[in-house]
Amino acid sequence: AQDKPQLAFVVNAASDFWKLAEAGVKKAQEELPGYELQFRYPAQGTAALQNALMDDLVAAGTDAIMISSADPKNSIDAFNRIAAQVPLFTTDSDAPASKRIAYLGSSNTLAGVQAGGIAVAAMPKGGKCMGFVGFLGADNAVERIAGFRKAVEGSGIELADVRGDDVDFARARSNVDDVLAANPDITCMVGFYSYNPPKIYEALQAAGKLGAITVIAFDEDPITLGAVREGKFAGTVVQDPYQWGYQGMHLMAKYLEGDKSGVPADGLIIVPTKVINAANVDAFEAELKQRLGG
Amino acid sequence: MHKKDLGLAVLIIIVGAVVYLRNPLFLSPINLGNTANLIGLFGLFAIGQGFVIMTGGIDLSVGSMIALLGVIFVDMVGKFGVPWPVAILVVIAIGTLLGLAHGFLITKLKMQPFVVTLCGLLIYRGVARGYTGEATAGFPFGANYPGLEWLTIGRSFGIPHSFYAMIFIGVVCWLLLHRSVFGRHLQAVGKNEDAARYSGIRTGFVITAAYVICAVLTAVAAVYFAMFTRSVQPSSHGNFYELYAIAAAVLGGFSLRGGEGSIIGVVLGVVLLQELQNLVNLLGIPSSLNFAVMGVVILFGVLADQQFNRYRAKRKAANALGLLTKKGSTRREAPAATDEIR
């Protein structure tokens, strides 16, 4: 099994979000029979474990790696160490200062701006928002929050605070409960990680406040999409991880074959994020189903 | 109520009063209801952990078991359409089997509880992650299970049913641990297993039963948790919960050496931990300081309680001396009689 070139896609943590990327990788595998494609979750979502995982992959003979790092800014040396041995690409979050070949993914800041756009459209009279996120310090959270803040500036909308939950669903839910109990003046909520909007949905449902509070979501959890369809959520901003997996694998394969045309000069391949609202949610969901099923 | 429990109750009330003064919404029915729900959820498996700690053992697999059983439950009900009462029975049956396995490895094959349940921690979560392929197990959007929802996340008189469940199970467990023959045997086994065996107690059975009780209560908690979060992410669901349960038990007066502790104590321990969680959100303390606040309050709370008890013992000894000698010229202070050796 060692004779085919091996390509690996390493993600930052286990989550449904990556199921789509995995589907993309699977699709690419069908089209790249001469390669062995791997999709790897680290045991835990820490940069240290990811970097150790990459070391092991290189030791085990992997020929090219695409990584979604939990902490790209500070993994530059590890990236350079890997990049010295095999071609390395980043996805999801970038480390432009490293010797990675290219970044393939979306811009979290832009996604945050799009989310802010949803808020401004939904609350013309302004409002007071509370954000919910897994890791407050993670790059994607920081960028999304900054983007959101930038977009709502001057619109009378304020993001009062963001509560972290360390990806503990029970805490994610009770954070929303507590905010509902402690801050009656909140008129809007933003769920920055994929599981946050469903928790917001459930908490609002339990409190009987569905629809009374404007909710802006990220990602494509089924509950989120359902709520958007029902009009209970103002909208959600989705990335396109399927393309990251699919395009990423083709990119790496081509690169190994010597075709470097896929890599732009600035090294950035941006797959745009989309705003999903009641108007386009059905089409989007159909596409999702088809990708995951196939 | 033991004196130890009383100290903890006082601590809970003091912390509550401070929070209330800073944000009166602390005592609002909504907030109390939410907190009661969490107390119910965590209380369920913390009580179970208490039984295991009573034997001088430990169950580190609790959090992983909640993840595994949660995944199984959600998939059975949400994906395969198994009627929910059947699904609950299946989950409890699996819990029983896991508890039996723990007990068997510990009592028959003489493995250390720490090792056995550490392997459980690793294996159960691993199986859950492998089974779902890292995907989140959730109910389809809009799916409705009125009976199940009434039972798990419903409320009566504003109080969540999870809290009722915990109270009911707490009372049963209190009778079991403090008033039944089995409970007495459990306490004896925890203090001195050899001596208990010499007294004709079936120590193997008693220890195994403790692990089964723990696993069954954990299974029940797993159902409640799954319904609370409505989706189970196998890699993070229930992470660290074993530490929670152990902390609640230890705060509540259980000794990790076995043989000591009370059900009321562990429930109060859970109440304190949840109060501290709640406080952070209510007072708008940055989430990053969540744990620091918890740690500081626990540290000083336990310390104050202990120092107060020592002081009281000292006073008592001094009084005894004063009364008896009628001289009042004690050169050195009488030492505390009830000092625990670490």
Next chain:
Amino acid sequence: MHKKDLGLAVLIIIVGAVVYLRNPLFLSPINLGNTANLIGLFGLFAIGQGFVIMTGGIDLSVGSMIALLGVIFVDMVGKFGVPWPVAILVVIAIGTLLGLAHGFLITKLKMQPFVVTLCGLLIYRGVARGYTGEATAGFPFGANYPGLEWLTIGRSFGIPHSFYAMIFIGVVCWLLLHRSVFGRHLQAVGKNEDAARYSGIRTGFVITAAYVICAVLTAVAAVYFAMFTRSVQPSSHGNFYELYAIAAAVLGGFSLRGGEGSIIGVVLGVVLLQELQNLVNLLGIPSSLNFAVMGVVILFGVLADQQFNRYRAKRKAANALGLLTKKGSTRREAPAATDEIR
């Protein structure tokens, strides 16, 4: 080398052989170097944990301490330009203070080690997260500290310096624990604190010293970890490491009741855990099964080792009887006398 250690070494070799047969790259210099580095990093603080467990205590604060001291170290060197040798000394000094605080609370204020270090776990990480505001502490881009890097992540003869550091500290700790007067006192305190005190051992001092040793080694490990990851994310850096350390110690023959264990054992425990981690990646086992594989190997490894020892004790008793009675008509088998009670 004790017999217990031997069993573990055999397990490590068997697992290694199986992995090698399936993927010969397991023994490639690169892979061995990487694994040796991780063994060095984890070994450092696992050895420290061993000292604490020897007293019958536990230190749950290790992982959080690695995060806090890591943040402090990186900030001092990367942000405030403190010369790195000074920064290392400061970090070690802080470690010493924290260890002293643990020891003080446990021996003088008679708090349970579990409670004290649980609060440490909560507080240290909380402080680290609060101090950085959840941001990751890292070195500026392109910053270079040749001396520090040579010391921490450099290699000589293909072997990472972290591994040398662990070996060096391991040897010192081995002498300390197994050959010095202090080590004997430590073991005595762990076995029976009262009897140790009645023999004139300063139990308070000995226990405090164990917590200080643990904290200092953890501080050293924190520096190595910070340099390995080159950045410290306060909310996740070092998470669960205390469990790692405790597991390594328990696998290596330490008893959580105190008084038992060897340095060689805990190092072998670390080697096994890292080998299992490495195996999952090398054999391309889905990472989701990572933990499950680890759990299963540990479970069966420990089980096999134990059953083998029991069998040997049985044989020995039977032999003793056979030799002396010269009748050979033993109707029943002699049970194993060395069975550990749980």
Next chain:
Amino acid sequence: MTSESDRKRPLLVLESISKAYPGVVALSNVSMSVMAGEVLALIGENGAGKSTLMKILGGIVQPSSGHIIVDDIRCDQFHVTESQSAGIAFVHQELNVFDNLDVAANMFLGREIRSGFLGLLDDKTMRAAAEPLLRRVGATFKPDTLVADLSLAERQLLEIAKALSIKARVIIMDEPTSSLTLSETKTLMNVIADLKAEGIAVIYISHRLSEIEECADRVFALRDGKAAGELSKFEINHDAMIRMMIGRDLNSLYAPPAKPAGGAILSLTAVRTGAKPSALVEFDIHYGEILGVAGLVGAGRTELAEAIFGIGTILEGEIMLAGKPFKAASPRDAIEAGVYLVPEDRKRTGLLLESAICENICLADLSAVSRNGFVSQNLVKARAEDQRAKLGIRTTDVMRTTAELSGGNQQKVVLGKWLSMRPILIIFDEPTRGIDVASKVEIYRLMRALADAGVGVMMISSDMEEVIGVSDRIVVLREGEIAGSLSRSEFSEHNVLKLAVGAD
């Protein structure tokens, strides 16, 4: 043998029992029978196998070969449950009580009384049932006392009361009086007589031969794990028993001092201890004498000894050691000053049971067996071998775990720890608890040699024979106070008891 034993069939028969531990054969081919209503005394040196034989009868230890016959029925398996249903009750040598439970709960453990619809514990009834049993053995504590608050002797009484609470046909008492004083022992003798009258058999193990002379109907001796003979009621006397146990005669138990006592080595003036603040204590120990300390259970002897040794506090008063003021804040201080304590509870405070014998012997003086801070295993072993030879500790190897030793040999390890050092004053708290006659003689000789060499010797003992035989002077404690002091010419059981009880 006699026509009587033909008429009565034995309740219990042990048939060629052997027991091997890894490396040790504790019993080989021992056969023994027990009749209803007899008091069978089991004697033997430390490590002879008495407790092991009884543990087999109690179902706690499984024999390597041999079997047990109950009422003519041979039992293939004999575990605790079988033993209990055969009507065997057991007072263990190493006490097995539960600190975390109260007295009544301990007594009825495994046979709890239940009541009510749910079958819950009926603590009230159990406590009521415990009360008369406690009175019967002469205990003064209440059934609802937590066992953690009981002294060693009180725990021993509890164990006996517990055995009585079982409707037993055979009661095994493994050294039940090892920490009891004369008055409790007397009570126990009466209890045994009652049991006998009820037709209950008692297997009685003791190293106090006078007790055996008083109560036994038959004596069965073990030596080195083998049966060493029997004595019938009329043959029982000290010398015969000693001969059977050790295979030779033993002369002169007690040696007189070499020279008359000198000045005070330790003197307590107006001392009050934290444990008994109301009591004022004053006494001296002189050079060259053995000071015996007598008193009833709970008189505060142990507490006084511990206060001198730096455990617990001295509230006021002055202690002089060899002419200099002496104050120990911890045992370490005391040990550095040359004051040693052989504690009464070896399991709790005397030994590291899980450690090797040599570790225990060297524990208090590791610097003497180390070079540059590193312990030399050779020196450790040499020192332990030395003590083993001096004290006759019965073991194949000083590297063996201390827990594997018989009770008496464990006690010798504790003695060895202190005797290997340089004492100025040694306090022996029940030094011969569980020690066989031959070794007792050895220990008395050692104490005498210490005293003659100018070491202060204080001996707390509940064994009246020992107190009177060994001491050169006796002080008696009553409720923490010195009730009086007796010189050699005034020694008598009567005088000691009179002071201890406070009766005129």
